[in-house]
Amino acid sequence: MDQKTLRTGTNLAVDSPSLLADIAETARFGGTAKGGICRLALTLQDRQVRDWLGTQAAALGGVLTVDSMGNQFIRLPGSDPSLPPLVMGSHLDTQPTGGKYDGIYGVLAGLSVLRALQRSGYRMRHPVELVNWTNEEGSRFAPAMFSSGVFAGAITELQAYEIRDVDGISFGQALEEIGYRGDEPCGQHPVRAYFELHIEQGPVLEKEGTTIGAVTGVQAMRWFDLRLNGQEAHAGTTPRAMRRDALLTAAHIMIMIDEIAQSHGEDTRATVGIIHVQPGSTNVVPGEVQMSLDLRHPDDDVIAAVEECIRKEAARQAEQQGIAFSMKRIWKSPAVHFDPACVELVRRAASQTGQTCRDIVSGAGHDAAYMGHICPTAMIFIPCRNGLSHNEAEHAEAGDIVAGANVLLHAVMAADAHFDPV
Amino acid sequence: MDQKTLRTGTNLAVDSPSLLADIAETARFGGTAKGGICRLALTLQDRQVRDWLGTQAAALGGVLTVDSMGNQFIRLPGSDPSLPPLVMGSHLDTQPTGGKYDGIYGVLAGLSVLRALQRSGYRMRHPVELVNWTNEEGSRFAPAMFSSGVFAGAITELQAYEIRDVDGISFGQALEEIGYRGDEPCGQHPVRAYFELHIEQGPVLEKEGTTIGAVTGVQAMRWFDLRLNGQEAHAGTTPRAMRRDALLTAAHIMIMIDEIAQSHGEDTRATVGIIHVQPGSTNVVPGEVQMSLDLRHPDDDVIAAVEECIRKEAARQAEQQGIAFSMKRIWKSPAVHFDPACVELVRRAASQTGQTCRDIVSGAGHDAAYMGHICPTAMIFIPCRNGLSHNEAEHAEAGDIVAGANVLLHAVMAADAHFDPV
Numbered sequence: 001m002d003q004k005t006l007r008t009g010t011n012l013a014v015d016s017p018s019l020l021a022d023i024a025e026t027a028r029f030g031g032t033a034k035g036g037i038c039r040l041a042l043t044l045q046d047r048q049v050r051d052w053l054g055t056q057a058a059a060l061g062g063v064l065t066v067d068s069m070g071n072q073f074i075r076l077p078g079s080d081p082s083l084p085p086l087v088m089g090s091h092l093d094t095q096p097t098g099g100k101y102d103g104i105y106g107v108l109a110g111l112s113v114l115r116a117l118q119r120s121g122y123r124m125r126h127p128v129e130l131v132n133w134t135n136e137e138g139s140r141f142a143p144a145m146f147s148s149g150v151f152a153g154a155i156t157e158l159q160a161y162e163i164r165d166v167d168g169i170s171f172g173q174a175l176e177e178i179g180y181r182g183d184e185p186c187g188q189h190p191v192r193a194y195f196e197l198h199i200e201q202g203p204v205l206e207k208e209g210t211t212i213g214a215v216t217g218v219q220a221m222r223w224f225d226l227r228l229n230g231q232e233a234h235a236g237t238t239p240r241a242m243r244r245d246a247l248l249t250a251a252h253i254m255i256m257i258d259e260i261a262q263s264h265g266e267d268t269r270a271t272v273g274i275i276h277v278q279p280g281s282t283n284v285v286p287g288e289v290q291m292s293l294d295l296r297h298p299d300d301d302v303i304a305a306v307e308e309c310i311r312k313e314a315a316r317q318a319e320q321q322g323i324a325f326s327m328k329r330i331w332k333s334p335a336v337h338f339d340p341a342c343v344e345l346v347r348r349a350a351s352q353t354g355q356t357c358r359d360i361v362s363g364a365g366h367d368a369a370y371m372g373h374i375c376p377t378a379m380i381f382i383p384c385r386n387g388l389s390h391n392e393a394e395h396a397e398a399g400d401i402v403a404g405a406n407v408l409l410h411a412v413m414a415a416d417a418h419f420d421p422v
Numbered sequence: 423m424d425q426k427t428l429r430t431g432t433n434l435a436v437d438s439p440s441l442l443a444d445i446a447e448t449a450r451f452g453g454t455a456k457g458g459i460c461r462l463a464l465t466l467q468d469r470q471v472r473d474w475l476g477t478q479a480a481a482l483g484g485v486l487t488v489d490s491m492g493n494q495f496i497r498l499p500g501s502d503p504s505l506p507p508l509v510m511g512s513h514l515d516t517q518p519t520g521g522k523y524d525g526i527y528g529v530l531a532g533l534s535v536l537r538a539l540q541r542s543g544y545r546m547r548h549p550v551e552l553v554n555w556t557n558e559e560g561s562r563f564a565p566a567m568f569s570s571g572v573f574a575g576a577i578t579e580l581q582a583y584e585i586r587d588v589d590g591i592s593f594g595q596a597l598e599e600i601g602y603r604g605d606e607p608c609g610q611h612p613v614r615a616y617f618e619l620h621i622e623q624g625p626v627l628e629k630e631g632t633t634i635g636a637v638t639g640v641q642a643m644r645w646f647d648l649r650l651n652g653q654e655a656h657a658g659t660t661p662r663a664m665r666r667d668a669l670l671t672a673a674h675i676m677i678m679i680d681e682i683a684q685s686h687g688e689d690t691r692a693t694v695g696i697i698h699v700q701p702g703s704t705n706v707v708p709g710e711v712q713m714s715l716d717l718r719h720p721d722d723d724v725i726a727a728v729e730e731c732i733r734k735e736a737a738r739q740a741e742q743q744g745i746a747f748s749m750k751r752i753w754k755s756p757a758v759h760f761d762p763a764c765v766e767l768v769r770r771a772a773s774q775t776g777q778t779c780r781d782i783v784s785g786a787g788h789d790a791a792y793m794g795h796i797c798p799t800a801m802i803f804i805p806c807r808n809g810l811s812h813n814e815a816e817h818a819e820a821g822d823i824v825a826g827a828n829v830l831l832h833a834v835m836a837a838d839a840h841f842d843p844v
Contacts, residue, residue, distance in 0.1 A: 202659025219658060223704055235693035235716045236641060236785030237624025238809060240684060247694055248680055251673040258670055262662060271657035272669055273704045275697055282645055282695045282714040292704040294657045363658030387660060 009122050009413050014112035016402040022108045027100045036392025037100055041093040041135035042174035049092045053132055056111055060118050066182025069147040070134035070175050076114055078127040084190035086415050089131030095139050099394020106197040107132050109405035116409055124416045126192055133367045141171045148367035150186050152374045157186055193342055193376040193415050196368040197408045199396050203387030211403050212350040213360035213381030214343050218369045220303040220335035224293040229324040232287030244322040247277050247286040253314045260309050269296040298361040300335045336369045342378035349410035355403050380407050431544050431835050436534035438824040444530045449522045458814025459522055463515040463557035464596035471514045475554060478533055482540050488604025491569040492556035492597050498536055500549040506612035508837050511553030517561050521816020528619045529554050531827035538831055546838045548614055555789045563593045570789035572608050574796045579608055615764055615798040615837050618790040619830045621818050625809030633825050634772040635782035635803030636765050640791045642725040642757035646715040651746040654701060654709030666744040669699050669708040675736045682731050691718040720783040722757045758791045764800035771832035777825050802829050
């Protein structure tokens with residue numbers, strides 16, 4: 001490579017064999033018989049993969065910092081020591097029956113970017129960092145993503161330390177036990193911008209044959225508990241006109257929810273995932289139904305309108321059919337809109353590296369959602385087979401894995417020019 | 423009473439205080455704190471109430487016979503020893519949380535009829551009998567009604583003897599243990615006609631303010647197991663157009679079933695009482711649904727048409743939505759049509775005793791359904807509060823209880839004239 005190419009960096013690329021080898025190697029820590037990973041936060045397996053990451057950091061001459069939530073940062077210096085770092089990252093913990101890519105891919109691709117920058121001799125003005133967030137999944141310590149939540153000031157460290165797993169072990173205690181309670185107070189680490197690369201965990205990119213998703217934000221999400229109370233009755237002796245069938249009304253409400261969701265555009269997601277019926281007997285007209293509703297939309301105003309519309313229509317349907325109805329909101333997460341400039345850097349990086357790209361909204365939560373509150377943030381998605389995630393069969397194609405890592409590399413390089421211009 | 427009244431019997435009536443007292447007294451055998459009865463077949467409590475019935479038989483000078491299924495018959499002689507008996511009856515066993523009327527009322531009212539006939543000196547040509555069928559409920563030994571089933575030749579005694587309760591005790595063994603395996607081979611007992619008096623176990627009579635239901639038959643019943651297989655998917659990342667939501671399709675099918683049932687007339691009953699969803703998580707689009715369907719109609723041809731229509735429409739809906747669908751019939755019971763002459767005797771008896779009366783089809787199974795296969799049969803219903811049955815709160819009004827018993831008395835007296843005319 002001549003000096004010019006090095007400076008513009010247009011030909012720079014990650015070393016794909018070592019990225020793929022890292023994915024295979026780290027999959028051993030908690031690897032399952034079915035080819036997935038069980039690596040719950042702050043377990044022995046989590047410590048092993050953290051130790052492995054530390055070894056890689058040392059090998060490429062990076063500086064490792066661990067903060068008080070166990071978040072690991074690996075830093076390559078930039079040419080201007082006064083500038084805050086550009087940070088890439090994701091998480092190395094998994095679901096109990098997780099796959100080899102969810103979170104892991106973003107960390108290992110970030111590592112491959114650090115290596116590409118370091119080995120090429122290409123000099124960034126900003127420091128570049130990789131972060132491994134603690135306990136993104138929330139499988140052992142609920143809720144999900146609380147370490148980036150503490151980092152962003154949305155949750156206090158004290159609250160987080162007191163969260164317990166099913167065995168009663170607190171997060172703080174588990175962190176001490178694996179030796180990853182670091183010295184740096186969580187949240188005091190400067191970040192100029194944050195980029196997170198991830199598998200889509202949905203079917204859109206694969207179905208469209210698009211390699212890169214430029215993630216514009218994270219959907220607003222609301223969870224509800226719906227209850228219907230009618231009248232338990234004998235299935236053989238009770239005429240239709242005398243029934244108050246809670247399940248039949250629930251069926252009408254489910255269809256109405258779907259129609260309202262569809263009428264609010266294709267970005268609306270409405271899902272009834274749980275339904276329980278009482279008494280639950282073949283020859284008894286159901287007296288009670290409890291069901292869940294998961295509502296999502298990229299826009300807070302639209303999700304509020306959808307909720308309002310469902311409340312009104314469901315109450316009307318229930319009343320018509322003599323059914324008592326309640327709809328309780330049990331969880332709410334506002335929409336996250338990523339930094340338009342950062343998203344544009346991702347689009348351009350995709351274009352520069354010759355990849356197809358489309359805008360996409362994340363349907364799942366990510367650490368980037370919290371980071372978006374405190375610094376310019378964007379995410380990059382690649383396809384995953386059948387949209388499958390949180391599953392041992394989770395799969396991403398090698399070509400897409402490498403393409404995504406190169407888009408991350410070029411987005412970060414472009415961010416170096418974009419932020420704090422000389 | 424003068425000789426003329428005695429002979430026509432128009433003024434004959436049951437002794438209401440003793441009927442109501444019998445109901446209260448026998449409710450002690452297995453009585454529950456909530457005012458119901460737990461008297462499972464062939465338990466100590468069942469033996470106690472059987473012994474009590476035997477004592478009553480002796481007190482009124484009746485002849486007690488117990489058959490090889492434990493069915494108890496109490497006989498009053500008629501003036502013509504060559505004629506087979508007119509039989510009234512029901513059952514004294516209950517559900518685990520049963521009420522004081524289901525079955526019990528028919529037996530104790532029959533006892534009050536025997537007493538009325540015996541004490542009045544009114545002479546019947548046919549012998550008159552009361553039967554207490556063993557294990558009508560089927561709560562301890564499933565299925566329900568198998569002792570009348572053996573009596574009617576629909577089930578073999580050998581099969582019945584081998585049926586076991588949850589503790590592995592066989593019906594035959596339990597029958598021996600309470601001393602109620604009688605000498606008379608079950609089914610060899612002659613019956614000229616059979617009348618069963620029962621609470622409606624549904625809301626129709628109460629709602630209409632009618633005291634007597636002249637039961638024209640028992641509905642045909644069919645049970646089905648419906649399965650839907652779609653695609654489990656992430657609720658946040660999977661657009662509507664890419665979903666194959668088994669529960670949403672199930673909702674469409676439930677509404678379609680209701681519409682088809684309604685379009686086949688008000689006698690059609692269709693009930694989805696059980697629904698199970700996999701994986702059953704708030705943020706996962708359901709991949710699998712299993713649900714029950716209970717279908718009933720008084721006419722075998724109509725129920726077959728309804729089934730056919732549901733099969734076709736459900737398969738069409740499922741196919742449209744990319745859902746694999748199956749509908750397996752797991753149980754079938756044909757319609758029973760009671761003897762028109764016996765039903766007419768009931769209507770007339772209601773009229774003679776000054777009671778309001780309407781034709782009604784039984785939505786639940788009864789021993790009379792098996793008896794209908796081997797002899798002229800009819801049933802008489804009275805209202806029960808809120809249609810509630812199989813419940814400790816089951817209730818019937820004293821006035822209705824007495825009215826029903828008098829209709830039974832006069833129907834049996836009219837049957838004496840109707841059958842085997844001189």
